[in-house]
Amino acid sequence: MARPGKGIPRPAAGFSFLSAALLLLAAWGCGPAGGEAAAGAPAQRERPARLHLAGSDTLLHLAAVWAEAYHATHPGVTVTVVGGGSGVGIQGLLLGVDDIALSSRPAGAAEQAEARRRGFALVGTPVARDAVVVVVHPSNPVVSLSRGQLRRIFSGEVQNWREVGGPDLPLLAFSRGFSSGTGQIFREVVFGPGEAGGDGVVQVPGSALLHDEVARQRGAVGYLGLAYLTPRVRPVAVAARDGGPAVAPTPANLLTGRYPLTRPLWFYTRGEPQGAAADFIRFVLSPQGQRIATEHGYLPR
Numbered sequence: 001m002a003r004p005g006k007g008i009p010r011p012a013a014g015f016s017f018l019s020a021a022l023l024l025l026a027a028w029g030c031g032p033a034g035g036e037a038a039a040g041a042p043a044q045r046e047r048p049a050r051l052h053l054a055g056s057d058t059l060l061h062l063a064a065v066w067a068e069a070y071h072a073t074h075p076g077v078t079v080t081v082v083g084g085g086s087g088v089g090i091q092g093l094l095l096g097v098d099d100i101a102l103s104s105r106p107a108g109a110a111e112q113a114e115a116r117r118r119g120f121a122l123v124g125t126p127v128a129r130d131a132v133v134v135v136v137h138p139s140n141p142v143v144s145l146s147r148g149q150l151r152r153i154f155s156g157e158v159q160n161w162r163e164v165g166g167p168d169l170p171l172l173a174f175s176r177g178f179s180s181g182t183g184q185i186f187r188e189v190v191f192g193p194g195e196a197g198g199d200g201v202v203q204v205p206g207s208a209l210l211h212d213e214v215a216r217q218r219g220a221v222g223y224l225g226l227a228y229l230t231p232r233v234r235p236v237a238v239a240a241r242d243g244g245p246a247v248a249p250t251p252a253n254l255l256t257g258r259y260p261l262t263r264p265l266w267f268y269t270r271g272e273p274q275g276a277a278a279d280f281i282r283f284v285l286s287p288q289g290q291r292i293a294t295e296h297g298y299l300p301r
Contacts, residue, residue, distance in 0.1 A: 055089020086181030156200015
């Protein structure tokens with residue numbers, strides 16, 4: 001479970017990530033398994049409907065706010081939300097532990113094949129958009145990096161900032177792990193599909209932790225989703241090619257698609273959403289749900 005770091009946007013008071021985790025752990029032993037049992041069908045009105053959401057740290061905060069807003073008008077439905085990474089969420093969906101997987105990347109071919117082997121399809125619904133933003137310590141004077149420079153940095157080739165036009169300062173690169181959708185999207189854009197990147201980076205298990213590492217070390221560089229940006233880190237512009245124009249992750253560049261590291265964010269379900277899961281997704285896609293997304297630093301879908 002990811003914990004919000006200092007300065008990271010948090011859901012409104014009254015929602016507890018710890019409570020969400022405890023509820024999810026209880027579900028492993030005695031709760032309903034799979035989306036079908038959590039759908040809150042009319043025949044089971046005597047039992048409160050429960051939805052379990054797990055996965056992408058990028059979507060974690062937004063999903064928690066959506067869950068609280070939905071619960072305010074649907075008090076009979078309990079929605080629990082935990083992180084862990086896109087791969088963890090999709091795996092939980094495949095195993096029948098979760099009702100909705102939060103993912104910052106499309107489901108992979110192997111995941112789709114495993115779902116078919118289990119007798120269902122993974123159905124994805126884009127619920128918002130986000131950008132992967134390269135960040136440095138606020139004291140770092142570097143304002144832009146090209147894809148080629150990022151490839152060298154995150155392959156471990158660059159050891160000092162002066163090698164990419166910065167000060168004489170040791171460079172320390174932080175990256176997300178392989179269960180992270182944010183990490184997968186970043187690696188695909190920077191290195192190409194199927195490329196893993198290099199060994200010269202420090203892998204961290206969550207976006208909040210990566211944020212805090214970059215915020216406390218002058219020579220650090222990493223990447224985050226928009227919702228994790230704070231004044232404690234500074235985004236840099238990205239050029240699609242060496243010598244090309246660098247594009248900053250401004251709202252205008254994000255909305256027009258000029259910024260090269262934008263991506264959709266997904267809810268995945270076991271087959272077409274049913275019952276309470278379908279109703280919750282309708283709320284997320286409604287004008288109110290999309291307004292919540294923009295108010296919390298995301299882009300409408």
